[in-house]
Amino acid sequence: MDAFVFYISGVLSVVAAALVVTRKNPVHGTIYLVLFFLLVSLDYLILRAPFLAIIQVLVYAGAILVLFLFVIMLLNLSEEELRESTSTTRKGFAGILSAGLFGLLSWGILRSPTVRNMGDLAAPVTSPTLAKAGETEAIGQALFTTHALAFEFSSILILVAILGAIYLTKKRKQTSSAPSQTSLTGLESQEEAGQKHAPADGARLEKRLA
Amino acid sequence: MPDIKTEEMLLNMGPQHPSTHGVFRVVIRTDGEMVLESESHIGYLHRCFEKVAENNTYIQVVPYTDRMDYLCAMANNLGYAQTVEKLMKLEVPERAQYIRVIVTELNRIASHLLAFGTYGMDIGAITPFLYAFRDREMILKIFEKLCGQRLNYSYVRVGGVTFDITEEILADIQRFCDYFEPDTIKEYNELLSYNGIFISRTAKVGVLPADLALSYGVTGPSLRGSGVKRDLRKDEPYSIYDRFEFDIPVGTGEMGALGDCWDRYMVRVLEMTESVKIIRQALADIPAGDFCDKKAFRGVKPPKGEVYHKIEGARGEVGFYIVSDGTTKPYRVKARGPSFCNISVLDALTSRGDCMVADMVAIIGSLDIVMGEVDR
Amino acid sequence: MTWSPILLDVIRAVLIFAAVMTLVPFLVLAERRISAWIQNRVGPNRVGPMGTLQPLADVIKLVFKEEIVPARADRVLYSLGPLLSFAPAAIAFAAIPVGRGLQVVDMSVGVLFVITATSLAVYGISFGGWASNNKFSLLGGLRSSAQIISYEIAMGLALISVIMTTGSVSLSQISEGQTSFLCWNIFRQPIAFVIFFTAAFAENNRLPFDLPECESELVGGYHTEYSGMKFGMYFLAEYVAMIVMSAMVVTLFLGAWSPGFALPEGLLGTVISVGVFSFKLFAVLFFYIWVRWTLPRFRYDQLMHLGWKSLVPLAMANIVVTGIVVTIWDAVQ
Numbered sequence: 070m071d072a073f074v075f076y077i078s079g080v081l082s083v084v085a086a087a088l089v090v091t092r093k094n095p096v097h098g099t100i101y102l103v104l105f106f107l108l109v110s111l112d113y114l115i116l117r118a119p120f121l122a123i124i125q126v127l128v129y130a131g132a133i134l135v136l137f138l139f140v141i142m143l144l145n146l147s148e149e150e151l152r153e154s155t156s157t158t159r160k161g162f163a164g165i166l167s168a169g170l171f172g173l174l175s176w177g178i179l180r181s182p183t184v185r186n187m188g189d190l191a192a193p194v195t196s197p198t199l200a201k202a203g204e205t206e207a208i209g210q211a212l213f214t215t216h217a218l219a220f221e222f223s224s225i226l227i228l229v230a231i232l233g234a235i236y237l238t239k240k241r242k243q244t245s246s247a248p249s250q251t252s253l254t255g256l257e258s259q260e261e262a263g264q265k266h267a268p269a270d271g272a273r274l275e276k277r278l279a
Numbered sequence: 280m281p282d283i284k285t286e287e288m289l290l291n292m293g294p295q296h297p298s299t300h301g302v303f304r305v306v307i308r309t310d311g312e313m314v315l316e317s318e319s320h321i322g323y324l325h326r327c328f329e330k331v332a333e334n335n336t337y338i339q340v341v342p343y344t345d346r347m348d349y350l351c352a353m354a355n356n357l358g359y360a361q362t363v364e365k366l367m368k369l370e371v372p373e374r375a376q377y378i379r380v381i382v383t384e385l386n387r388i389a390s391h392l393l394a395f396g397t398y399g400m401d402i403g404a405i406t407p408f409l410y411a412f413r414d415r416e417m418i419l420k421i422f423e424k425l426c427g428q429r430l431n432y433s434y435v436r437v438g439g440v441t442f443d444i445t446e447e448i449l450a451d452i453q454r455f456c457d458y459f460e461p462d463t464i465k466e467y468n469e470l471l472s473y474n475g476i477f478i479s480r481t482a483k484v485g486v487l488p489a490d491l492a493l494s495y496g497v498t499g500p501s502l503r504g505s506g507v508k509r510d511l512r513k514d515e516p517y518s519i520y521d522r523f524e525f526d527i528p529v530g531t532g533e534m535g536a537l538g539d540c541w542d543r544y545m546v547r548v549l550e551m552t553e554s555v556k557i558i559r560q561a562l563a564d565i566p567a568g569d570f571c572d573k574k575a576f577r578g579v580k581p582p583k584g585e586v587y588h589k590i591e592g593a594r595g596e597v598g599f600y601i602v603s604d605g606t607t608k609p610y611r612v613k614a615r616g617p618s619f620c621n622i623s624v625l626d627a628l629t630s631r632g633d634c635m636v637a638d639m640v641a642i643i644g645s646l647d648i649v650m651g652e653v654d655r
Numbered sequence: 656m657t658w659s660p661i662l663l664d665v666i667r668a669v670l671i672f673a674a675v676m677t678l679v680p681f682l683v684l685a686e687r688r689i690s691a692w693i694q695n696r697v698g699p700n701r702v703g704p705m706g707t708l709q710p711l712a713d714v715i716k717l718v719f720k721e722e723i724v725p726a727r728a729d730r731v732l733y734s735l736g737p738l739l740s741f742a743p744a745a746i747a748f749a750a751i752p753v754g755r756g757l758q759v760v761d762m763s764v765g766v767l768f769v770i771t772a773t774s775l776a777v778y779g780i781s782f783g784g785w786a787s788n789n790k791f792s793l794l795g796g797l798r799s800s801a802q803i804i805s806y807e808i809a810m811g812l813a814l815i816s817v818i819m820t821t822g823s824v825s826l827s828q829i830s831e832g833q834t835s836f837l838c839w840n841i842f843r844q845p846i847a848f849v850i851f852f853t854a855a856f857a858e859n860n861r862l863p864f865d866l867p868e869c870e871s872e873l874v875g876g877y878h879t880e881y882s883g884m885k886f887g888m889y890f891l892a893e894y895v896a897m898i899v900m901s902a903m904v905v906t907l908f909l910g911a912w913s914p915g916f917a918l919p920e921g922l923l924g925t926v927i928s929v930g931v932f933s934f935k936l937f938a939v940l941f942f943y944i945w946v947r948w949t950l951p952r953f954r955y956d957q958l959m960h961l962g963w964k965s966l967v968p969l970a971m972a973n974i975v976v977t978g979i980v981v982t983i984w985d986a987v988q
Contacts, residue, residue, distance in 0.1 A: 096732070096785055103778065123767040131774035132804055135781070139800045142785050142793060143311070204763055205824050290790050297874060311797075312955045403862060403869060403952025409694035476951045578682055635796070637954040640872050 082108035095141045106130040122207045298640045301650025317629040324573035324654035331614035337579035345431035348652040353386035358433035362599040363437045366581040372569040375439035376519045384554040389418040390593035390639045391547040394647040396528040401644035407471045438575025443525035460555040485628045485642035496620040499595025504530040504543030513590040525553045540645035616652040668759045679894045680710030693948045709963030722883040731785035740779020744896040747772035751902045754929035765826035777803040784877035795876025799867035804963040810854035812970035813847040816977040830911030839910040846973045848908045855900040862947040901939040
């Protein structure tokens with residue numbers, strides 16, 4: 070049963086992943102990416118890791134991709150912009166890199182003694198500790214005892230990333246010519262207000278709308 | 280990598296939009312949620328009032344004035360009637376003067392109630408709107424009893440008013456005043472005026488400085504919200520307003536900046552109390568006698584000449600300029616609609632870069648425009 | 656593998672799903688009647704006795720309305736939007752215990768499952784808003800994605816302190832832990848309750864946080880262009896999501912199905928527990944409706960400030976305090 074589900078989800082996730090990179094429209098790509106994440110989370114479920122499965126969806130599909138979508142929508146690319154294709158050399162370079170990464174990962178996983186010693190994964194789990202290994206409690210224990218150092222390091226990494234993001238946005242604000250928010254008291258001089266709304270200039274926004 | 284830029288968006292608010300208060304269109308240039316610039320477009324409701332007036336007799340023009348500011352038609356009727364009377368140097372009977380004051384002030388309350396209700400709705404509170412309509416309904420019922428109309432009364436006419444006011448209607452008005460003030464207004468304040476979210480949405484938003492307001496010709500509650508104490512009922516008393524005791528509420532900036540949306544809103548709420556005050560005094564003093572000048576009712580034929588007269592409507596100064604060539608039809612009628620001048624300041628308020636899309640709605644609502652009067 | 660447990664699961668799933676689905680029309684009716692009562696109106700009272708058949712009439716009207724797809728809209732996504740918004744909310748209900756031992760699936764990660772499922776509802780709104788090819792819809796979609804992400808963080812942080820007190824992420828264990836009145840999490844975690852409830856309003860796009868669809872600025876927000884049953888689906892999704900969130904509030908904070916004292920064993924106890932759960936659910940839903948018809952709407956930046964500058968820091972402080980208290984409590988015990 071598990072193997073059956075795995076094969077279906079495996080095939081579908083490969084298809085979904087392929088569709089992510091081939092879609093021209095980034096919004097469509099995002100949908101397939103969501104689908105892909107859901108399918109991966111199904112794999113986790115098969116592997117009896119419900120916590121990971123849920124976190125996969127919650128963090129990736131529920132939060133990170135929504136931000137992706139936010140940015141894509143905000144850019145609101147026109148159809149001409151979408152039709153622009155990237156150069157073949159760039160595509161080839163990206164292909165070679167991805168293939169290399171794929172090979173490296175496969176090699177590493179296959180060589181790993183842990184994976185080799187696992188035995189038949191499809192066999193029913195007998196050991197009670199192993200059956201509980203994917204549960205929240207076991208993961209929590211492992212994170213805060215055995216892997217505490219790595220956990221703390223990764224949190225520092227994220228903190229640094231947040232600070233970097235804040236720094237970057239701050240810097241942009243200073244250089245951009247966006248209207249400042251300081252004019253809340255708004256005592257704009259009358260002449261200026263009059264000039265801004267000169268009747269001759271009246272249909273300028275409307276023209277752009279057409 | 281090329282610089283990623285978020286695109287500025289042109290958003291077309293209106294002519295059909297839930298909160299433009301009629302067929303009014305604003306094109307706004309937005310960067311995300313910020314409004315960078317706005318541009319108003321009016322004229323969707325233009326009905327050629329001024330040209331139509333030239334082809335009708337003086338009496339026939341009255342119904343057209345109803346349809347300008349249809350939420351405060353009594354004031355428009357009064358403005359027009361008094362202008363013609365000034366031209367004719369006609370003295371209106373005492374009783375008619377009192378009736379005029381009573382109905383105009385009642386209509387002012389009805390108009391401000393609608394402004395209060397729709398403003399709540401613009402900010403997202405739907406319930407105050409229904410409360411306001413419940414009370415406005417009482418006024419409309421009184422008007423219906425009085426002249427058979429609920430909106431376009433044509434009640435105030437050259438020479439007086441159309442029908443006499445009965446004791447029963449006077450009792451109804453008295454009952455309404457007792458019901459309305461102070462309990463109901465207190466209820467409104469508890470429901471909306473001092474609600475935390477409402478204050479945060481309206482205070483310091485759309486600040487209209489007094490000098491800017493004056494330079495754009497803003498009048499009425501919108502001007503008084505900026506702290507300028509100008510009200511024609513006190514400054515240049517017309518009719519019998521000099522006989523009554525009442526205050527002119529002005530914006531105080533108590534919730535933030537002077538002349539913000541909250542101030543403009545609050546001036547209207549306070550004005551309702553003052554109107555009730557005037558009505559109570561008028562009800563106490565109303566004399567017996569004629570309700571109209573019978574001769575003027577049969578036909579109006581003012582002498583050659585021209586005249587300008589203005590009164591304080593619910594939205595500001597309602598002015599009429601009439602040129603007469605001595606016939607029964609006016610040679611030229613020019614109307615000054617307060618909404619038209621008030622709306623002109625909108626672009627200046629929203630193009631300062633501190634306005635969000637939601638503020639746009641709050642500002643339009645706080646100016647309390649009636650498109651029928653903007654376009655005429 | 657025997658079929659009977661699966662069959663039982665299916666029956667339970669269908670029953671609970673059907674119960675939620677039938678609840679929606681009555682919730683809509685309740686909303687209209689209560690809003691009418693709040694606003695001095697009569698409300699729908701023509702169709703059927705006391706207007707009880709009004710929801711049916713509404714649905715028939717929606718089904719028969721023409722479905723309009725705007726020009727240059729993304730047709731596939733446009734149709735997918737309502738479904739994507741409805742499905743997650745319906746799925747989420749699977750993990751919620753509606754009575755003692757009455758649950759479609761007793762998941763060990765129940766709390767996270769419900770939060771995950773509801774967080775996916777944002778796609779329906781964003782896609783619908785984007786695919787409509789309408790600027791108002793797009794703004795609504797943008798607002799909703801930003802809003803839901805922001806309030807999910809506050810909600811998650813509030814949940815962490817609850818999980819710390821109860822020591823479990825399983826909804827059935829959390830509800831069993833609240834059998835006695837004083838153990839209700841609302842008393843143990845009042846701050847988390849306030850944060851969670853506020854965030855729940857935002858997650859459901861209900862007033863005062865209904866910015867993605869606020870009619871006075873964005874006409875209808877993400878569903879401006881929708882008509883017919885597609886609009887009906889969004890409408891349905893909103894109410895199902897509201898029921899799910901109310902059920903979560905009841906389960907996490909208001910003692911779940913427990914009336915505050917021990918229930919009798921057997922079937923009678925189960926029936927009572929369902930009744931108690933429903934009563935609490937309706938109370939929370941009433942609160943939802945009450946708030947909607949009383950308060951004005953926040954502005955976009957105010958909403959963000961409330962989320963990021965008030966709720967998130969408050970929730971974090973709450974976690975720290977909870978951690979200290981839990982540690983001391985464990986040491987004392």
